[in-house]
Amino acid sequence: MRFLEFNGLRDLPDPVPVADLLARGIFPVPLDRNAEVLSPETSIVTNGWLRPRLWSGRPVLPVEWQDGRWVALGRKPKDADVAE
Secondary structure, three states: OOOOOHHHHHHOOOOEEHHHHHHOOOEEEEOOOOOOOOOOOOEEEOOOOOOOEEEOOEEEEEEEEEOOEEEEOOOOOOHHHOOO
């Protein structure tokens, strides 16, 4: 399942506050051995590409700690990466 237009997904800012994701029913999940619960004030960098996944029947945004900030996993494919 793809979440292209899910609850105003494309209208979210970058970085996006966790509170905005939760308000739209998207649950950010840190993928880390020492994972923590993210506060609503925490910002997540999306690099303009926010793609939740369907895990256990709900939209989840996997994130990881990179260079001192939370970053959404996944990236926008480059034209060269897209098979024709």
